[in-house]
Amino acid sequence: MTVKRLSWLLAALLLPLVATSLLWDPALLLAVARRDPALARTILTELRLPRTALALLIGGGLGLGGAAMQGLLRNPLASPDVLGPSTGASLGAVLAGYFLGGGVLAVALGGVVGALAALALLVALAGPVAGTATLLLAGVAISALGGALVNLALSLAPSPYALYDVMFWLLGSLADRSLPQLAVAGPLIIAGAVLLLAQRHRLDTLALGEDVATSLGIAIPRLRWTIITATGIMVGAGVAVAGSIGFIGLVVPHLVRPLVGNRPGVALVPAGLAGAALLLAADMAVRLPVNGQELKLGVLTALLGAPFFLWLVVRSR
Amino acid sequence: MTLAITNLARPPLLAPVTLALPPASVTGLIGPNGAGKTTLLRAIAGLSAGPGTVTIDGAPLAAATRVRTLAWLPADRDVAWPMRAADLVQLGLGPGAARDDAAITAALIAVDAEAFADRRVDTLSTGERARVLLARALVARPRWLLLDEPVANLDPFHRLGIMALLGRLAATGTGVVIALHDLDLARRHCDRLLLLDMGALVATGTPAAVLGPAHLAAVFRIRTGPDGWEAVETQSG
Numbered sequence: 001m002t003v004k005r006l007s008w009l010l011a012a013l014l015l016p017l018v019a020t021s022l023l024w025d026p027a028l029l030l031a032v033a034r035r036d037p038a039l040a041r042t043i044l045t046e047l048r049l050p051r052t053a054l055a056l057l058i059g060g061g062l063g064l065g066g067a068a069m070q071g072l073l074r075n076p077l078a079s080p081d082v083l084g085p086s087t088g089a090s091l092g093a094v095l096a097g098y099f100l101g102g103g104v105l106a107v108a109l110g111g112v113v114g115a116l117a118a119l120a121l122l123v124a125l126a127g128p129v130a131g132t133a134t135l136l137l138a139g140v141a142i143s144a145l146g147g148a149l150v151n152l153a154l155s156l157a158p159s160p161y162a163l164y165d166v167m168f169w170l171l172g173s174l175a176d177r178s179l180p181q182l183a184v185a186g187p188l189i190i191a192g193a194v195l196l197l198a199q200r201h202r203l204d205t206l207a208l209g210e211d212v213a214t215s216l217g218i219a220i221p222r223l224r225w226t227i228i229t230a231t232g233i234m235v236g237a238g239v240a241v242a243g244s245i246g247f248i249g250l251v252v253p254h255l256v257r258p259l260v261g262n263r264p265g266v267a268l269v270p271a272g273l274a275g276a277a278l279l280l281a282a283d284m285a286v287r288l289p290v291n292g293q294e295l296k297l298g299v300l301t302a303l304l305g306a307p308f309f310l311w312l313v314v315r316s317r
Numbered sequence: 318m319t320l321a322i323t324n325l326a327r328p329p330l331l332a333p334v335t336l337a338l339p340p341a342s343v344t345g346l347i348g349p350n351g352a353g354k355t356t357l358l359r360a361i362a363g364l365s366a367g368p369g370t371v372t373i374d375g376a377p378l379a380a381a382t383r384v385r386t387l388a389w390l391p392a393d394r395d396v397a398w399p400m401r402a403a404d405l406v407q408l409g410l411g412p413g414a415a416r417d418d419a420a421i422t423a424a425l426i427a428v429d430a431e432a433f434a435d436r437r438v439d440t441l442s443t444g445e446r447a448r449v450l451l452a453r454a455l456v457a458r459p460r461w462l463l464l465d466e467p468v469a470n471l472d473p474f475h476r477l478g479i480m481a482l483l484g485r486l487a488a489t490g491t492g493v494v495i496a497l498h499d500l501d502l503a504r505r506h507c508d509r510l511l512l513l514d515m516g517a518l519v520a521t522g523t524p525a526a527v528l529g530p531a532h533l534a535a536v537f538r539i540r541t542g543p544d545g546w547e548a549v550e551t552q553s554g
Contacts, residue, residue: 074397074398201412201413202412202413204408204412205408205411205412206397207396207397207398207400207405207408208396208397208405208408208453209391209393209395209397211359211364211389211391212389212391213412214363214364215362215363215364215383215387215388215389216383216384216408216409216411216412217380217381217383217384217411217412218412219380257398261400261401261404262398262399262400262401262437263398263400263404264397264398
């Protein structure tokens with residue numbers, strides 16, 4: 001399948017998902033039925049639109065970021081949630097919540113700084129060539145450290161309510177996110193995506209190794225730091241708004257890369273589109289009430305993603 | 318299009334080398350394991366930092382014109398992703414270059430690999446993959462080819478075919494520098510040989526001059542016997 005056809009196919013899949021996510025809301029339908037256009041407009045612009053846009057942007061960012069990390073490290077197990085940046089972002093966002101007052105901008109900034117720090121540490125520890133074992137060990141260590149520090153912050157929570165808030169946020173959700181979150185995370189994720197997409201040809205060439213890529217005129221250090229910065233910004237902004245949403249960044253590149261001839265750079269656009277579609281579909285699924293409660297988005301993506309991860313492990317044995 | 322090397326060194330692996338490589342010829346780089354062949358090729362290609370300069374027609378290598386000026390082929394055959402052979406060869410045209418199916422097909426035909434164009438490289442044998450990777454180095458028709466063991470892993474037919482191909486490229490103006498272990502191929506197919514030993518350039522000249530009995534015994538510890546090469550007894554043994 002050509003990358004163009006795949007991208008159009010995914011875009012065509014996104015359309016009905018977006019329409020459903022925007023319009024499918026009992027409160028919205030009720031407002032329409034009562035002929036209350038003001039209420040309907042408010043629900044649409046301040047609830048449905050930001051939530052749909054955030055699902056698309058965060059899912060797309062995770063898919064794109066995961067594909068770029070796998071391409072950069074030439075390793076199919078690289079992804080934000082396995083190797084630490086997601087945990088780093090959680091820690092940064094929690095600390096920003098504690099010390100900077102928990103405003104949307106402060107939390108987003110904390111998330112971005114945390115994700116960038118975790119990624120920089122990962123590349124510094126694992127080295128540029130990143131054999132699978134070294135990479136995973138470094139990533140597991142960074143994730144564990146980040147997780148422990150998040151738990152430390154939780155156990156020092158100033159009040160039970162703050163603890164409850166942070167724990168629920170960590171489970172991952174897009175419920176009650178509105179325009180302020182979109183205004184902060186949207187530009188960050190789009191900027192990261194533009195930066196990453198500009199590297200797609202260089203990522204393809206990197207399949208031949210860093211030395212051959214250098215011999216073809218690519219400045220490897222600049223490429224590495226561009227991808228780390230862009231991925232950190234996207235993952236950090238996403239986690240700060242929606243909490244930790246696992247497995248999209250790991251699973252989506254594996255779904256699309258074989259469809260585009262296993263070219264890591266060519267896979268970027270389809271990975272972004274597929275990530276957006278997957279998270280939007282997952283967000284609609286969690287809005288189906290179970291036991292009167294909305295399921296947490298991060299719980300659902302992990303429930304779907306973990307078995308896929310296991311299948312990868314079994315297949316690669 | 319002379320490639321001039323001045324005081325190029327990578328201590329402790331390579332002592333300073335100064336020489337001019339003429340275009341339109343095949344220069345063989347020979348020497349035992351660890352002699353510094355790969356280190357010298359990488360240094361010429363600008364892949365390692367260190368003292369010395371490399372210029373082509375008086376100018377250093379520029380990133381923008383690298384692809385058409387010089388191609389470097391490493392000795393390892395690793396490809397990170399199971400891409401199609403044709404897609405892999407396309408990468409040799411440089412990042413973001415327009416798809417050039419005619420050039421890809423020509424390069425694959427040159428190395429007798431057009432039959433694998435649509436195969437994934439992880440389904441190819443090591444020798445088949447080596448030929449596809451060589452096509453990657455050829456596809457942009459660079460003026461200089463720096464090839465590290467391009468015929469290792471190849472069967473005799475393809476060894477001879479690739480060496481003949483390099484000779485034809487040299488006849489049309491390409492400068493070919495090739496690291497080789499097969500001294501028979503070096504003798505028959507190279508116009509000039511550079512002999513490296515323990516990180517130092519110890520001899521340059523025609524194959525007949527460089528592959529004399531004295532060098533063979535001192536550097537390679539072999540001599541010509543009735544059945545081909547035989548090891549020279551070491552003095553201490």
